[in-house]
Amino acid sequence: MDYSSEVARHFAAPRQAGTLPPGPGTLVRGEGGSVEQGALVVFQARIDAGRVVALAWQAYGCPHVIAACSLAAEKLTGCTPAELGTFEPLCLRGPLEVPALKSGRLLIIQDALRKCLAAWDNGDQRSPLNKRN
Amino acid sequence: MQLPVYFDYAASTPVDPEVVGLMADCLRRPELAANPAALGHAAGRAAQALVEAARAQVAALINAQPDEIIFTSGATEADNLAVIGTAWFRQARGRHLVTSLTEHKAVIESCRHLATQGWRITWLRPDAEGLIAPAAVEAALEPDTVLVSLMHVNNETGVVHDIAAIAAICRRHDVLLHVDAAQSAGRERIDVRAGQIDLLSLSAHKIYGPKGVGALFIDQERVRRVSPLLFGGGQERGLRPGTVATHQVAGMGEAFRLAAQRLPDEARHVTALRDQLWSGLRQLPGILLNGHAERRSGHILNVSITGVEGESLFYSLADLCVASGSACTSLSNEASYVLRALGRPAALAQSSIRFSFGRQSTAAEVDFAVEYVLRAVQHLRSFSPIDVPGA
Numbered sequence: 001m002d003y004s005s006e007v008a009r010h011f012a013a014p015r016q017a018g019t020l021p022p023g024p025g026t027l028v029r030g031e032g033g034s035v036e037q038g039a040l041v042v043f044q045a046r047i048d049a050g051r052v053v054a055l056a057w058q059a060y061g062c063p064h065v066i067a068a069c070s071l072a073a074e075k076l077t078g079c080t081p082a083e084l085g086t087f088e089p090l091c092l093r094g095p096l097e098v099p100a101l102k103s104g105r106l107l108i109i110q111d112a113l114r115k116c117l118a119a120w121d122n123g124d125q126r127s128p129l130n131k132r133n
Numbered sequence: 134m135q136l137p138v139y140f141d142y143a144a145s146t147p148v149d150p151e152v153v154g155l156m157a158d159c160l161r162r163p164e165l166a167a168n169p170a171a172l173g174h175a176a177g178r179a180a181q182a183l184v185e186a187a188r189a190q191v192a193a194l195i196n197a198q199p200d201e202i203i204f205t206s207g208a209t210e211a212d213n214l215a216v217i218g219t220a221w222f223r224q225a226r227g228r229h230l231v232t233s234l235t236e237h238k239a240v241i242e243s244c245r246h247l248a249t250q251g252w253r254i255t256w257l258r259p260d261a262e263g264l265i266a267p268a269a270v271e272a273a274l275e276p277d278t279v280l281v282s283l284m285h286v287n288n289e290t291g292v293v294h295d296i297a298a299i300a301a302i303c304r305r306h307d308v309l310l311h312v313d314a315a316q317s318a319g320r321e322r323i324d325v326r327a328g329q330i331d332l333l334s335l336s337a338h339k340i341y342g343p344k345g346v347g348a349l350f351i352d353q354e355r356v357r358r359v360s361p362l363l364f365g366g367g368q369e370r371g372l373r374p375g376t377v378a379t380h381q382v383a384g385m386g387e388a389f390r391l392a393a394q395r396l397p398d399e400a401r402h403v404t405a406l407r408d409q410l411w412s413g414l415r416q417l418p419g420i421l422l423n424g425h426a427e428r429r430s431g432h433i434l435n436v437s438i439t440g441v442e443g444e445s446l447f448y449s450l451a452d453l454c455v456a457s458g459s460a461c462t463s464l465s466n467e468a469s470y471v472l473r474a475l476g477r478p479a480a481l482a483q484s485s486i487r488f489s490f491g492r493q494s495t496a497a498e499v500d501f502a503v504e505y506v507l508r509a510v511q512h513l514r515s516f517s518p519i520d521v522p523g524a
Contacts, residue, residue, distance in 0.1 A: 001444070003448065011445075011448070014516055017515065017516035018515070018516060031518075035480045035519065036479065036480070038442065038480075038483070039442070040518055040519070041518075042518045057516070058516050058517060058518035059516060059517070059518065060440070060441070060442050060517050060518060060519055061442050061445065062442060062444040062445055062448075063444065063445050063448050065442075066445060066516070
């Protein structure tokens with residue numbers, strides 16, 4: 001499969017990949033997909049003073065998923081918590097040139113971000129996420 | 134070192150320069166341009182002489198008689214002719230075949246085709262190391278079994294099946310045995326007489342010959358004939374009609390001649406490289422060897438890497454020409470069915486890499502591959518949510 005130069009750029013040097021260290025504000029996490037589905041995405045957001053002041057992600061997935069996580073994290077840092085829930089991941093299709101058959105993979109990012117918002121709404125503060133066994 | 138480094142000799146090999154020379158000669162010389170079936174004139178007889186010389190060279194590699202070799206378009210056609218041709222010709226005797234879930238698609242799809250026509254197929258499942266137990270073959274035989282079709286060396290894992298034991302069982306039950314030797318010819322010693330093999334499929338391009346030509350060995354005492362799949366001429370004893378491509382066949386013959394000469398040295402060469410690669414890669418936490426650790430051919434190493442996704446892994450290895458179990462890198466759009474049959478979960482089948490070695494492979498290339506794979510996996514794991522112990 002061919003990948004766009006933008007996918008290649010994000011894949012080689014992903015932005016905001018990893019986990020967030022303990023710090024001020026509220027730390028929430030959300031997860032989408034599964035290994036069995038072929039893509040597992042975890043987002044972690046630090047929310048302080050009504051803003052997402054830091055966003056990090058981890059992903060097991062194809063290069064399109066990796067690049068989409070990287071680009072989404074860049075775009076969403078600084079947004080309001082509500083915008084995590086309204087983010088439309090299919091807007092990443094164009095910049096990354098994601099083929100139609102891969103569109104479903106992007107929805108996994110939406111699932112993870114919505115769970116972040118749900119955790120925030122529930123007042124659910126989490127410690128930095130642990131890796132899965 | 135030239136990038137990308139080629140580690141896909143199990144898929145195809147570069148044509149040997151001596152083979153290229155002979156084939157080019159065939160194409161260049163007008164006196165060899167005749168149809169090898171046109172025996173009424175000297176040019177036709179000259180072409181036929183080349184074809185028959187090639188037939189003898191192919192036969193020699195497997196200790197067969199030249200008239201037991203039928204040239205085909207490749208091993209896929211040879212497999213089709215062996216399985217379907219045998220089943221059709223012997224249907225009065227029975228309509229049951231035995232094969233395995235890890236065969237090449239050429240055998241699997243031939244069996245599936247027969248199943249649509251009423252044949253019963255017993256699909257043997259390999260153990261977790263990819264081997265088919267001879268006892269399982271014996272247990273699968275029924276009174277109306279006409280053919281057992283099993284490969285010698287698996288094209289994905291490199292495991293070597295115990296064909297001698299399976300052949301002995303088939304002889305005892307008077308059932309024909311077809312062996313797909315596309316991966317083993319020229320790499321493992323094959324003796325169809327001592328090995329009691331009735332039909333054997335061969336490919337040219339797996340051992341430095343041209344693509345587009347292969348052969349089927351048919352034991353003249355035990356099998357004698359199969360039903361043809363093509364119609365329209367009497368070439369190849371009527372079993373595979375169509376004008377024989379002189380240059381292709383001559384190239385195959387030369388490749389087989391060279392393979393016979395070089396087999397022991399090359400087997401040692403590729404086995405040393407395979408062991409060097411495994412020695413380097415096994416330091417990677419979460420790496421799994423696919424296939425039996427001992428009973429495997431020297432030219433293939435197949436591993437799965439936990440905690441990384443197959444397509445991303447494959448993408449990260451752009452400087453290596455390797456085969457991947459990832460669905461997105463194959464025409465079939467499914468994770469390796471061979472590794473799935475061994476019980477590997479889909480994720481591990483997807484994250485498998487097959488390295489295969491050949492004449493031109495070097496120790497320096499293997500060193501490069503080790504470093505390159507370790508770096509790629511480290512990168513992917515740096516943002517993976519899956520914990521791999523020791524990583």
